[in-house]
Amino acid sequence: MTDSGAQETKPARRGVDWAGVAIAAGLAILALVIALDAMRIHANVTYGMGPQAIPIAIAIGLGVLAIGNLVNALRGDVPEREHMDFRSVGLVLAGLAAMIAIIDFGGGFIPAMTVLFAATATAFGRRAILTDLVIGFVIGTVIYVVFSQLLTLSLPAGPLERLL
Amino acid sequence: MDTFAALAHGMVVALQPMNLLFALIGVFLGTAVGVLPGIGPALTVALLLPVTYKLDPGGSLIMFAGIYYGGMYGGSTTAILINTPGESASMATALEGYRMARAGRGGPALATAAIGSFVAGTLATIGLAFVAPYLVDVAVKFGPEDYFALMVVAFVTVSATFGDSPVRGLTSLFIGLTLGLVGIDKLTGQPRLSFGVPELLDGVEVTTLAVGLFAVGEALYVVSRRHQDEKVEAVRGSLWMTKEDWKRSWKPWLRGFCFGFPIGALPAGGAEIPTFLSYSTERRLTKHPEDFGKGAIEGVAGPEAANNASAAGTLVPLLTLGLPTSATAAMMLAGFQQYGLNPGPLLFAERPDLVWGLIASLFIANMMLLVLNLPLVGLWVRLLAIPQAWLYAGILVFATMGTVAAKPSVVELTMLTGFGVLGFLMRRYDFPIAPVVVGLILGPLAESQLRRALSISLGDPMTLVESPISATLLGIAFIALVAPFVLKNMSRFKANED
Numbered sequence: 001m002t003d004s005g006a007q008e009t010k011p012a013r014r015g016v017d018w019a020g021v022a023i024a025a026g027l028a029i030l031a032l033v034i035a036l037d038a039m040r041i042h043a044n045v046t047y048g049m050g051p052q053a054i055p056i057a058i059a060i061g062l063g064v065l066a067i068g069n070l071v072n073a074l075r076g077d078v079p080e081r082e083h084m085d086f087r088s089v090g091l092v093l094a095g096l097a098a099m100i101a102i103i104d105f106g107g108g109f110i111p112a113m114t115v116l117f118a119a120t121a122t123a124f125g126r127r128a129i130l131t132d133l134v135i136g137f138v139i140g141t142v143i144y145v146v147f148s149q150l151l152t153l154s155l156p157a158g159p160l161e162r163l164l
Numbered sequence: 165m166d167t168f169a170a171l172a173h174g175m176v177v178a179l180q181p182m183n184l185l186f187a188l189i190g191v192f193l194g195t196a197v198g199v200l201p202g203i204g205p206a207l208t209v210a211l212l213l214p215v216t217y218k219l220d221p222g223g224s225l226i227m228f229a230g231i232y233y234g235g236m237y238g239g240s241t242t243a244i245l246i247n248t249p250g251e252s253a254s255m256a257t258a259l260e261g262y263r264m265a266r267a268g269r270g271g272p273a274l275a276t277a278a279i280g281s282f283v284a285g286t287l288a289t290i291g292l293a294f295v296a297p298y299l300v301d302v303a304v305k306f307g308p309e310d311y312f313a314l315m316v317v318a319f320v321t322v323s324a325t326f327g328d329s330p331v332r333g334l335t336s337l338f339i340g341l342t343l344g345l346v347g348i349d350k351l352t353g354q355p356r357l358s359f360g361v362p363e364l365l366d367g368v369e370v371t372t373l374a375v376g377l378f379a380v381g382e383a384l385y386v387v388s389r390r391h392q393d394e395k396v397e398a399v400r401g402s403l404w405m406t407k408e409d410w411k412r413s414w415k416p417w418l419r420g421f422c423f424g425f426p427i428g429a430l431p432a433g434g435a436e437i438p439t440f441l442s443y444s445t446e447r448r449l450t451k452h453p454e455d456f457g458k459g460a461i462e463g464v465a466g467p468e469a470a471n472n473a474s475a476a477g478t479l480v481p482l483l484t485l486g487l488p489t490s491a492t493a494a495m496m497l498a499g500f501q502q503y504g505l506n507p508g509p510l511l512f513a514e515r516p517d518l519v520w521g522l523i524a525s526l527f528i529a530n531m532m533l534l535v536l537n538l539p540l541v542g543l544w545v546r547l548l549a550i551p552q553a554w555l556y557a558g559i560l561v562f563a564t565m566g567t568v569a570a571k572p573s574v575v576e577l578t579m580l581t582g583f584g585v586l587g588f589l590m591r592r593y594d595f596p597i598a599p600v601v602v603g604l605i606l607g608p609l610a611e612s613q614l615r616r617a618l619s620i621s622l623g624d625p626m627t628l629v630e631s632p633i634s635a636t637l638l639g640i641a642f643i644a645l646v647a648p649f650v651l652k653n654m655s656r657f658k659a660n661e662d
Contacts, residue, residue: 041354096560096580117557117561121556
């Protein structure tokens with residue numbers, strides 16, 4: 001019985017999948033980091049396992065999986081990947097970074113949301129930055145008011161929020 | 165008869181006006197968010213968790229029940245109207261449902277999905293109510309080594325057994341396990357993987373991970389592959405099903421329930437299996453085979469019922485054993501944990517009002533969904549008409565809001581972004597995402613059970629196989645782990661023979 005839609009047979013690519021090799025390398029590095037962090041723990045547990053046992057086990061597992069991924073990558077046994085629009089991804093990430101920076105410098109929730117909303121909308125193709133900034137501002141304000149007045153949860157407050 | 169009494173008591177709790185209101189809000193919010201493309205029930209629960217912080221545990225769990233079911237109903241609406249299933253379990257619905265919408269029969273498709281979900285969900289909730297006490301009795305006999313073995317089975321089935329690539333599934337799981345390591349070791353107070361950053365001592369929040377992986381990751385992935393917006397099929401014609409539709413739907417509903425509930429209750433990771441099983445069964449059993457591919461109502465009725473029954477089934481191991489077997493269940497577990505509650509036999513004994521109130525609310529949420537959502541279809545369709553740019557911008561704003569309300573720290577927000585990038589890479593390089601969440605939430609639980617078992621046995625590892633329960637479960641886990649590799653090699657073998 002053929003798989004009913006759960007898998008799509010895509011042609012296996014010939015040649016080495018360099019991204020896959022990079023992933024395998026990343027996993028190996030992660031395994032190393034976990035192992036090194038575990039080995040600096042000096043805890044004496046009388047019976048059973050100490051806190052370093054499971055991390056080492058996980059590190060070993062990751063090492064094995066790194067090899068598994070490497071084998072898959074060298075075989076080129078991966079489905080087709082579409083072309084990626086890096087610019088848009090970068091723009092969204094920049095929006096997120098800006099949001100974090102604003103909150104970190106005490107700029108407040110509302111300005112941060114304004115920037116995030118506008119950046120994301122622009123990344124998705126809209127060319128009306130001013131409108132999006134306004135919409136982001138309104139959404140941010142509404143959320144802030146609902147959260148702080150109705151739900152009494154605190155969101156990062158900057159100079160703008162303190163006016164509310 | 166004990167169960168009836170407990171259920172009746174739960175009904176009394178659930179029918180209190182405040183709790184009814186919570187159920188209503190939950191159903192409404194869940195459907196609204198579930199309708200948005202790319203947002204499945206797991207993410208819906210994760211995004212709406214902060215909204216429930218200030219509520220009492222009973223009320224917020226009832227709201228979760230509503231959100232859970234509402235999210236699933238919203239997902240099927242998206243599958244039928246714009247052929248964009250919010251999660252893999254809705255894929256089967258999209259196959260016939262979208263065709264029905266194109267043929268102007270979107271109303272009956274939505275109706276059969278709603279009614280089928282209600283029928284199957286109600287049957288499954290009854291099943292849950294009756295099975296749970298028996299399972300609790302069994303669970304009480306479980307020692308830590310048995311719980312550990314059970315979690316190992318869950319790990320293996322969620323990541324390796326089902327899915328195209330066991331290696332990638334296991335990699336996802338181990339990434340989740342790694343994230344679970346971060347923080348202070350509860351048994352000895354030693355910090356692990358915190359790299360001197362004090363915020364990391366609390367560990368990685370499940371909601372930050374889930375929202376980062378699902379919401380931010382999805383947004384990044386969609387923006388990288390931007391294509392034409394799908395056209396939303398307007399719901400034309402009557403909303404109601406004809407007598408013929410009813411005749412063709414009721415048996416698929418029941419069969420869908422039979423597929424969904426048992427499979428959902430097993431730690432077999434995912435509702436894809438019962439929905440696709442239901443689809444192929446309906447296809448084989450239908451009296452109108454020519455309709456399949458053009459919009460056969462059985463192809464919507466069966467899978468939708470299976471989906472809903474499987475979701476209720478997932479609650480069986482969650483409530484009785486505290487074992488989440490899907491990303492959505494993991495989010496529900498996080499919801500319990502934020503009140504310091506741990507689902508399992510103890511909770512049934514100590515807070516029966518909470519557990520049975522929750523189960524009773526599932527009935528009520530189901531009924532509310534049916535009554536509310538059919539007339540409100542127009543509203544949901546309008547939600548879908550929001551331009552993609554605003555939709556995802558709004559999703560990111562909500563994601564940030566949720567994270568920053570829970571833990572207003574820059575470290576947390578950076579983790580959110582980092583998990584977003586991880587989610588994007590995982591989608592691009594074809595790594596499954598659910599195992600990461602399950603690994604994060606089950607990993608620490610499994611570790612503490614293992615260490616408890618070993619310290620009770622004074623360091624003797626044989627305790628893991630001495631108990632018949634854990635020996636059996638570990639055996640099953642081993643088979644489940646090895647089977648995909650063996651089967652793959654066998655099929656290669658067969659191909660060579662040809």
